[in-house]
Amino acid sequence: MRPRSGLDPGSVWAQRLRQLEQRLRAKEERIVVLETENAALHLKLAEYQGLAGRSTNEVLQLYSAHSQQQKLQKSSAVIQMYGAIKRLKRDLKSLHSFALELSKDFQRQSKTYLYQVLTAVQGIQLQNEAVQMFQIKAFDLEQSLQELTERYEKEKQKRRALHNSLVELRGNIRVHCRIRPLLPFDTAAGHLVSQDRQRNFSEEVAYATDDETVLVKCSRPGHASINKTFQFERVYSASESQDAVFADVAPLLTSLLDGYNVCIMAYGQTGSGKTYTMLGPQSEENLVFAIEDESELGIIPRATQEVFRLISEKPPGSYWVEVSVVEVYNNEIFDLLAKDSCGKGSGVKRDVVTTREGKSDVPLLTHETVESASEFLHLVKKGLQLRVRHPTLVHAHSSRSHLIVTLTITTVVSGDSFGTSWEDEQTSQRLHKEVSCTFPQKMKESKSTSSSRASSPAQLEATEKMKQVKARLQLVDLAGSECVGMSGVTGTALRETSFINRSLSALADVLGAIAEQRSHVPYRNSKLTHLLQDSVGGDAKLLVMLCISPDQKYLTESMQSLGFGTRARQVQRGQVKKKNFPVLSKIKPKTPVD
CATH class of the missing domain: 3.40.850.10 (Kinesin motor domain)
Structure with a gap:
């Protein structure tokens, strides 16, 4: 390592050395701690190995005891199941007898109800017959009522006609x-x-x-x-x-x-x-x-x-x-x-x-x-x-x-047509036709018009005999x-x-x-x-x-x-x-x- 410029190389290396020494002392302390822990672990391992030897015997003893307990439990379960089966058989037998009684009771009730149904059906048939009888009677009564109503209406019309005739004969006011x-x-x-x-x-x-x-x-x-x-x-x-x-x-x-x-x-x-x-x-x-x-x-x-x-x-x-x-x-x-x-x-x-x-x-x-x-x-x-x-x-x-x-x-009408006979009807009809063309002028000029239109003495005479009604x-x-x-x-x-x-x-x-x-x-x-x-x-x-x-x-x-x-x-x-x-x-x- 190259020392920095301006610094004393000796002091740098001295400082570096001190740092390395500190690190060394720390490593050594760490080694001591680890060795102590290792020794403790070896002691625990020896202890656990001793315990493991003892546990194997105990486990064998426990396994044999558990097998016996299971056998006892299985035997007890079998006994319990057997007792339950007995109880179920008894219950099944009771249910069977109850079902037999219920079936017999159902058959008795079915017979009773069937009898009642048959009786009701017969009653309904009788009622239907009675209803049919009543319907026939009602139909006959309706026909009778209709006939009576028609007769009543006819009689009422006859009575009204007679009353009207009486009113007319008396000249009464309707x-x-x-x-x-x-x-x-x-x-x-x-x-x-x-x-x-x-x-x-x-x-x-x-x-x-x-x-x-x-x-x-x-x-x-x-x-x-x-x-x-x-x-x-x-x-x-x-x-x-x-x-x-x-x-x-x-x-x-x-x-x-x-x-x-x-x-x-x-x-x-x-x-x-x-x-x-x-x-x-x-x-x-x-x-x-x-x-x-x-x-x-x-x-x-x-x-x-x-x-x-x-x-x-x-x-x-x-x-x-x-x-x-x-x-x-x-x-x-x-x-x-x-x-x-x-x-x-x-x-x-x-x-x-x-x-x-x-x-x-x-x-x-x-x-x-x-x-x-x-x-x-x-x-x-x-x-x-x-x-x-x-x-x-x-x-x-x-x-x-x-x-x-x-x-x-x-x-x-003609003067002679009042009270005319049936044989004279054709003559009357001819006379009506002859004057029908002159009448719409309200007959104000009936005589003069009729005379002027008469083409023969016979027609003139017939026209002069015309009369208004x-x-x-x-x-x-x-x-x-x-x-x-x-x-x-x-x-x-x-x-x-x-x-x-x-x-x-x-x-x-x-x-x-x-x-x-x-x-x-x-x-x-x-x-x-x-x-x-x-x-x-x-x-x-x-x-x-x-x-x-x-x-x-x-x-x-x-x-x-x-x-x-x-x-x-x-x-x-x-x-x-x-x-x-x-x-x-x-x-x-x-x-x-x-």
């Missing part, structure tokens, strides 16, 4: 009653009703117990309820449709074509369903024929369709139809088909007079000729748009006038009777209500006078009764359609309507006379009329 369902405006109309009447608010008190009887529950605060019944020719419940109503009206239209005057009149309180029955439903936008479903059509459109259907079955040109529409408003008559100078529809005031024959007539009344039901409904719709309406608390579209739609059916169908939608406190009307509407109630009261007075067979009947007390004189007291078949509400708060008005109908039934006017229509009307045409 009265039908229709109960409308509860409607939303019944609830809306209750805020001005007295507290006593609001107590049973929207409670049904009028029911149809059968198709001829109305039951009304009459009650007052602090008194027991009293049931009153009213009998009419027909009663319609709230669930019966427009079809059911018209089914009972249709036979009158056949009478119309047979030469009888017919009048169908709807009577009742405001909002009781008169206009719905006569025309059909109404809406906010369209108050006239607001109908989407034809099943909702009322009597007026249905009657028109039926009349033209019946006419189509008659000889061509033998019948034609005219229509007039009037309203009685504030005891004045207005012609709703009249037109002003500009050709627009405007209700023109008319008057009613009594002719020398004692018949009521409206001079200058507009009569429009129609050839189909659609033309008729179009004219009626135009007239209805002029009808006076005013909202009340009872009904939002309350009619403030009496509507009278008149459908006049005219035929022309008219039958009239009046369809009347009366304004509703009102309680001023209920309807809440004031001003003009109150005046309208006064005229409506007075005219309806006059109608009741007329019926009372006829029923009591007084010498004087006050037809002229009201324009309404004067206009309907021929229908109410004359030779028309009259049907009054009572319309009532089932609601408790309208009980007074419903009772008044039912009382009016009861009085109307008591009227006997004598047998209704038939117009002298010729036998020709019974001949079926070869080609239908358009």
